[in-house]
Amino acid sequence: EFRDQVERRLAGDITEDQFKPLRLKNGLYLQLHAYMLRVAVPYGTLNSRQMRMLGDIADKYDRGYGHFTTRQNIQYNWIKLQDAPDILADLASVEMHAIQTSGNCIRNTTADHFAGAAADELVDPRPYAELLRQWSTFHPEFDYLPRKFKIAIIGSETDRAAMKLHDIGIQLVKNDAGEIGCRFYVGGGMGRTPMIAPVIGDFVPPLQMISYLEACLRVYNRYGRRDNKYKARIKILVHELGVEEYKRQVEEEYAHMATLGIDPPVAELDRIRAYFAGPELDANAPTEIDRTDPDFALWVDRQTVAHKNPGYAIVNISLKPVGGIPGDASSDQIDLVADLAERYSHDELRVTHAQNLVLPYVRKADLYAVWQALDGAKLADVNLDLISDIIACPGLDYCSLANARSIPVAQKIAERFAGNGKEDAIGELKLKISGCINACGHHHAGHIGILGVDRKGVENYQLLLGGSGAEDVSIGQITGPGFDQDGIVDAIEKVTDLYLDQRETGERFLDTYRRLGMKPFKEAIYG
DSSP: OHHHHHHHHHTTSSOHHHHHHHHHHTTEEEOSSSEEEEEOOGGGEEOHHHHHHHHHHHHHHSSSEEEEOTTSOEEEEEEOGGGHHHHHHHHHTTTOOOTTSSSSSBOOOEEOTTTTTBTTBSSOOHHHHHHHHHHHTTOGGGSSOSSOBOEEEESBSSOSSOGGGSSEEEEEEEOTTSOEEEEEEESOBOTTSOBOOOEEEEEEOGGGHHHHHHHHHHHHHHHSOSSOGGGOSHHHHHHHHOHHHHHHHHHHHHHHHTTTTOSOOHHHHHHHHHTTSOOOOOTTOOOOOOOOSHHHHHHHHHHEEEBSSTTEEEEEEOOOOTTSOTTEEEHHHHHHHHHHHHHHSTTOEEEOTTSOEEEEEEEGGGHHHHHHHHHHTTOOOOOTTSTTSOEEOOGGGTOTTOSSOSHHHHHHHHHHHHHHSOHHHHOOOOEEEESSTTOTTOGGGSSEEEEEEEETTEEEEEEEESOBOSTTOBOOEEOSSOBOHHHHHHHHHHHHHHHHHHOOTTOOHHHHHHHHOHHHHHHHHHO
């Protein structure tokens, strides 16, 4: 069907407006310079065969690279329309697709990128995310919602998926009896009106998760605004109805849904869960790491995270080299990561919402070999959660919705702090940039956020402070008048210099900001 419509569009038999609904449902956007294809990576999990296909597509159909996004997907920015059906066919050969990566439907469900491996995990959220994927794909009732819809799910107290800033966030929790349940947060989001999702359902049994989701979506689908796209997200409905009234209507709908028998049987959830049982790890794997090489030791300290098996580590691969484009990877780099996943990580890798990659199952004894391979491919930067580990949208370099460029600003910030030697001293600082109010770069959730706006035809950058997408979630606040590209970099340096001068022992930038408040930072910026 899609190939037929592409041929008709190329022949001029249908207009762009007639073609648009189908292409969007297949992840194909018309950007500033070319078509862009967004490929779904459900809950951020890939195997090496799928990863190699992503590299092949970059080589064959694009300009030799792909861009990993905050929804754990990958985008190709230079697609020719006539090639799009062939790309979808290539993706299908490795059980991948671009379905519902755009349009007013339920988008790719995201999850904790350390799922199944993290030492602090209560339960692996991916079986539930897969259940959500199967439920939401081609769901006829929710195929044309008032607006796009995003769901995230986590299984630990640590929120690595910005779960409370989604339309629906689900946290797997345990009650006093030791039973697992789903805590539902509904009505979060960023964009023009950022909001933190309130708790709607405190403890929903896992096997009733689908009924509860249906109830939440039905109330939204019934009352969500379709006359004004700026007021169409579920966060607006929850706000205008009020949390208690929205919750009452959901509970009323949920009581009805429970009679319909749409929830999966235990056997189905067990069948799905079996696919995520995890690899058979070596219980006797050595736990010691040879730190003789200081560069390797620094990489281990900065880029690896504790694994639930003490002989293994979770490896974070930075896609944020100084002077590079955040989230971009060349086809050669994609192929190398696929090789490393196959050889050292039980054929599995992850995409993070911070636009990096993860090898979740690496033996500590193999870390040096992995580091050497990454270093040879310029993928061994040691900046996880530092100021140069920037989340950035494509901005005005690519996006037709953007008001300002994001990429050059990210590059200038990384270069400034690489040059002044302050990055390590500053420590954890999450910086996020969006080129427009749609907030694809999550600027509201940055410890430091940057929003690009149009000021009478001139690119202008507003500075926000105090945001967080983690379990200590908060919305960043605008400091005051905006800046040009060089001015915003200067302002960030003034802000971080104040932090270095005023911080107390053990304080992150965010902690110091919360203790001091906005006033001293504004004084440092504006004098």
